[in-house]
Amino acid sequence: xxxxxxxxxxxxxxxxxxxxxxxxxxxxxxxxxxxxxxxxxxxxxxxxxxxxxxxxxxxxxxxxxxxxxxxxxxxxxxxxxxxxxxxxxxxxxxxxxxxxxxxxxxxxxxxxx
Amino acid sequence: xxxxxxxxxxxxxxxxxxxxxxxxxxxxxxxxxxxxxxxxxxxxxxxxxxxxxxxxxxxxxxxxxxxxxxxxxxxxxxxxxxxxxxxxxxxxxxxxxxxxxxxxxxxxxxxx
Numbered sequence: 001x002x003x004x005x006x007x008x009x010x011x012x013x014x015x016x017x018x019x020x021x022x023x024x025x026x027x028x029x030x031x032x033x034x035x036x037x038x039x040x041x042x043x044x045x046x047x048x049x050x051x052x053x054x055x056x057x058x059x060x061x062x063x064x065x066x067x068x069x070x071x072x073x074x075x076x077x078x079x080x081x082x083x084x085x086x087x088x089x090x091x092x093x094x095x096x097x098x099x100x101x102x103x104x105x106x107x108x109x110x111x112x113x
Numbered sequence: 114x115x116x117x118x119x120x121x122x123x124x125x126x127x128x129x130x131x132x133x134x135x136x137x138x139x140x141x142x143x144x145x146x147x148x149x150x151x152x153x154x155x156x157x158x159x160x161x162x163x164x165x166x167x168x169x170x171x172x173x174x175x176x177x178x179x180x181x182x183x184x185x186x187x188x189x190x191x192x193x194x195x196x197x198x199x200x201x202x203x204x205x206x207x208x209x210x211x212x213x214x215x216x217x218x219x220x221x222x223x224x225x
Contacts, residue, residue, distance in 0.1 A: 043156065098143070
């Protein structure tokens, strides 16, 4: 059974057209993360939620926003996608920040035309 | 900040043993993870070390030396399906919360 679900798996958008990626989890974990991973690069943490407490990484562009309306769902909003934002976007969850692992969703691959 | 180094590529033969090294520099260290990532897929958890020593789990083992800032992942009895990228990730205290930073990954190719 899928535990961390990301929809869609593939998303195509146009340059400058807002796009939203979604993540849901059935694990009831209180921490949710969004990572950006470009080809042959390490996953890069954009931000995370600890319950409703939002933590933005210092180098995350303002173009990227996130919402977490409840424990199960978290959204990544890209307000004006640029060509450089084409990447795999990974959602992950953990039970607390000190847990032994993060559980990753399958990712959404974003293509910007 | 954190600095994580691991070889970018390795090749090994089916049935053999391979060791993938990872060195890191960080303050506030609080755990090291190894993940496996097949091309185009999400990372999957392999191992976690927070104390010095060896953790064994089936064909996979992971070692940590905190004083040396060093870890390795050992894969035994290699199978073709083990061809993937192996990501070393370090958790450390950062600005009041615990942050996991990933290395670029080691792309392992298993050949017959």
